[in-house]
Amino acid sequence: MKPGPLDLDVLRRGSGRPIVVAHGANPVSPKARFVDLLAEHGEVIAPSLPGFGNSPRPDDCDTMYDLVNVYLDLLDALPEKAVMIGLSFGGWLAAEVAVSGHPKLDRLVLVDPLGIKLSGREERDIAHFFNTNPAELTRRAWHDPAKRPEGIYGLGWQADIGEAMTDEDMVLLARNWDALCIYAWRPHMYNPQLRHWLRRIAVPTQVLWGAADGIVSPDYGQRYASLIPGARFASIAAAGHHPELEQPQALVDRIVEFMGQPA
Amino acid sequence: MNQQAKIDQQAKIELWNHCENPYPFVPAEVLDQAESVRASLPNKYCDPKIAAQLYDEVFDEYQLCDDIGLNIVTNEHHSGINNLWAASPVITGVVARLTRKVRILSLGTLVTVRPDPVRIAEEYATIDVLSKGRLEIGFVKSGATEMVSGDANPMRIREREWEAIDLIEKSLVTQDGPFSWEGKFYSHPHVNIWPRPYQQPRPDFWAATSDLPTCAELGRRGIINTLLFGGYDRTRQAFNAYKQARAEAHMPRAPEDRFSYMAFAYVGDTDEEGLRIGQKIAWFLTVSIKSSPQFSKFQPGNVAPEMAPAAWRTGASRRPRPTNLDAEMLIGQGQMFAGSPDTVARQLKELRRRVGGIQHVIMMTRQGLVTHAEAEKSFNLAAKEVLPQLQDLPPIDDDETTWLAQRAAAK
Numbered sequence: 001m002k003p004g005p006l007d008l009d010v011l012r013r014g015s016g017r018p019i020v021v022a023h024g025a026n027p028v029s030p031k032a033r034f035v036d037l038l039a040e041h042g043e044v045i046a047p048s049l050p051g052f053g054n055s056p057r058p059d060d061c062d063t064m065y066d067l068v069n070v071y072l073d074l075l076d077a078l079p080e081k082a083v084m085i086g087l088s089f090g091g092w093l094a095a096e097v098a099v100s101g102h103p104k105l106d107r108l109v110l111v112d113p114l115g116i117k118l119s120g121r122e123e124r125d126i127a128h129f130f131n132t133n134p135a136e137l138t139r140r141a142w143h144d145p146a147k148r149p150e151g152i153y154g155l156g157w158q159a160d161i162g163e164a165m166t167d168e169d170m171v172l173l174a175r176n177w178d179a180l181c182i183y184a185w186r187p188h189m190y191n192p193q194l195r196h197w198l199r200r201i202a203v204p205t206q207v208l209w210g211a212a213d214g215i216v217s218p219d220y221g222q223r224y225a226s227l228i229p230g231a232r233f234a235s236i237a238a239a240g241h242h243p244e245l246e247q248p249q250a251l252v253d254r255i256v257e258f259m260g261q262p263a
Numbered sequence: 264m265n266q267q268a269k270i271d272q273q274a275k276i277e278l279w280n281h282c283e284n285p286y287p288f289v290p291a292e293v294l295d296q297a298e299s300v301r302a303s304l305p306n307k308y309c310d311p312k313i314a315a316q317l318y319d320e321v322f323d324e325y326q327l328c329d330d331i332g333l334n335i336v337t338n339e340h341h342s343g344i345n346n347l348w349a350a351s352p353v354i355t356g357v358v359a360r361l362t363r364k365v366r367i368l369s370l371g372t373l374v375t376v377r378p379d380p381v382r383i384a385e386e387y388a389t390i391d392v393l394s395k396g397r398l399e400i401g402f403v404k405s406g407a408t409e410m411v412s413g414d415a416n417p418m419r420i421r422e423r424e425w426e427a428i429d430l431i432e433k434s435l436v437t438q439d440g441p442f443s444w445e446g447k448f449y450s451h452p453h454v455n456i457w458p459r460p461y462q463q464p465r466p467d468f469w470a471a472t473s474d475l476p477t478c479a480e481l482g483r484r485g486i487i488n489t490l491l492f493g494g495y496d497r498t499r500q501a502f503n504a505y506k507q508a509r510a511e512a513h514m515p516r517a518p519e520d521r522f523s524y525m526a527f528a529y530v531g532d533t534d535e536e537g538l539r540i541g542q543k544i545a546w547f548l549t550v551s552i553k554s555s556p557q558f559s560k561f562q563p564g565n566v567a568p569e570m571a572p573a574a575w576r577t578g579a580s581r582r583p584r585p586t587n588l589d590a591e592m593l594i595g596q597g598q599m600f601a602g603s604p605d606t607v608a609r610q611l612k613e614l615r616r617r618v619g620g621i622q623h624v625i626m627m628t629r630q631g632l633v634t635h636a637e638a639e640k641s642f643n644l645a646a647k648e649v650l651p652q653l654q655d656l657p658p659i660d661d662d663e664t665t666w667l668a669q670r671a672a673a674k
Contacts, residue, residue: 130417130557130562130563131411131557131558132557133298133555133556133557134556134557134561158556158557158561158575161575161576167572170571170572170575171568171569171571171572172568173571174566174567174568174571175568177561177563178418178563178564178568180563181416181417181418181563181564182416182418182419182563185416185417185418185563186414186416
């Protein structure tokens with residue numbers, strides 16, 4: 001699939017109403033259960049962003065602004081209106097896309113999104129992805145780190161480099177980590193302006209949050225939702241920063257319920 | 264002096280003193296428990312009164328070097344026990360005024376963590392004027408904990424460094440500015456530094472790297488290439504990349520003054536003393552580089568993605584840090600020069616031969632647990648008993664015995 005001039009690697013599954021996903025620190029894994037669950041309700045379209053996974057990154061593609069335009073190109077190419085789901089870093093991207101607005105975007109789901117600065121200048125809203133010890137990242141990112149699905153990676157994957165991790169996976173994880181750093185090192189995982197423009201989001205929005213998220217708190221999530229006109233907030237029990245990996249069924253149930261509601 | 268005249272002049276080795284002004288006074292149990300001794304170790308462990316004493320001692324050492332003919336190198340690292348020179352241009356400015364004769368190399372301020380290269384050019388031009396043309400400007404890629412301490416994106420450091428170097432160079436040499444710069448990483452619409460540098464067109468540039476494509480680029484630009492603890496083979500390889508790039512670009516052969524090497528060094532009265540005190544220098548490697556994984560092997564950009572499996576599974580940073588590096592082992596690897604003056608002179612000539620020619624040797628002597636008095640003793644011996652043996656050396660391609668015989672016959 002070619003959204004605009006970029007030849008991105010795109011995971012597609014199912015058919016029907018487009019469900020566009022913007023991934024977090026790593027591209028959506030084809031092995032992730034939530035992909036199958038979502039694909040029962042439409043066509044999941046989940047590109048690897050430029051520089052992530054097997055998608056190339058042109059030299060000058062290096063800001064959130066570029067990624068927003070990648071998704072606007074992608075929406076242009078869709079045959080009908082789509083739901084957009086943004087996960088973590090991809091939640092920031094999805095919020096930016098929704099602020100820009102696009103006639104093909106008709107619903108927005110933000111899952112533990114990053115992207116805005118809320119608290120005071122000496123308080124950190126979002127744990128530093130790169131400067132935090134991997135063991136600490138794991139502790140913060142997962143409700144139950146022991147139950148992480150094998151071969152599917154969320155934050156803190158560096159804490160568990162073992163024989164089970166293939167060389168191929170490591171190369172891709174390194175690409176993802178490098179690309180994420182290019183886009184989001186500073187300001188760390190947010191756009192100082194975005195908070196003021198969330199009011200422009202004009203599509204029905206559902207904000208979902210892992211109740212045990214220690215990367216960015218549910219309280220931040222509630223305040224995030226309150227800045228988007230009409231947005232609904234719900235928390236997902238027994239999940240951390242990656243509800244789609246820890247509680248795929250509960251998360252997809254919430255999303256499907258939201259997709260079926262009248263606008 | 265033109266390039267050919269430089270080649271024809273007598274070869275020699277110049278000695279430089281590099282002190283990082285380490286702070287080895289944090290209790291061992293604190294260091295053992297700390298995740299990292301750089302970037303995240305709280306500064307409550309740095310007593311400013313001890314720091315002031317260290318500054319006095321090292322500046323005294325620099326004044327001694329000025330008296331006896333050892334050039335001086337400063338650098339900077341941040342937020343850690345390994346280095347109290349937090350701002351190389353500040354320290355170099357002090358050295359410029361404390362000394363009168365020797366050359367001063369800033370190796371260097373960390374251009375990749377500083378937002379405005381024009382300000383760097385301005386600082387260096389000021390120091391060059393202060394020192395009346397004794398400044399040399401060095402560039403280091405930096406990385407790891409420095410990116411954390413300076414909150415600088417660790418990705419694309421090399422591209423950023425080259426753009427910074429280009430902008431610094433243009434700032435230094437432009438005399439009919441203001442000029443405008445709108446680059447990939449830096450923009451500055453109105454560049455016009457005062458004062459301009461004392462040396463014309465600008466002070467010599469140095470860069471510390473063993474990365475072969477970077478060495479090749481240094482060769483094409485004529486920038487002095489220094490390696491840090493690279494060992495004989497890696498250093499020769501790096502210098503060969505430099506020379507080959509010049510040959511391929513049809514440029515004149517690089518004289519030996521384009522090549523430099525830094526290693527630990529201690530000159531004692533005897534080999535035994537040199538080795539015994541040299542052993543104290545190894546603290547730099549055994550203690551002062553302890554760093555947590557997110558500040559090292561897992562930092563973005565630390566290794567190319569295709570190298571990640573090797574680096575993460577078996578890379579050096581996965582091994583426990585060495586605790587008993589032996590001076591003789593370091594000498595064998597070409598990472599330390601230590602012993603009596605004659606021994607050290609022999610080691611340095613051996614270095615020159617094995618790397619294919621070199622004019623600058625940077626000695627890291629006041630390092631680790633080496634004291635002020637011990638450092639001054641080594642500097643005196645280096646200047647008075649080693650340096651004279653490093654003048655009037657045979658051309659690098661000639662056999663020394665044959666050359667000496669020819670010279671004797673000619674006289």
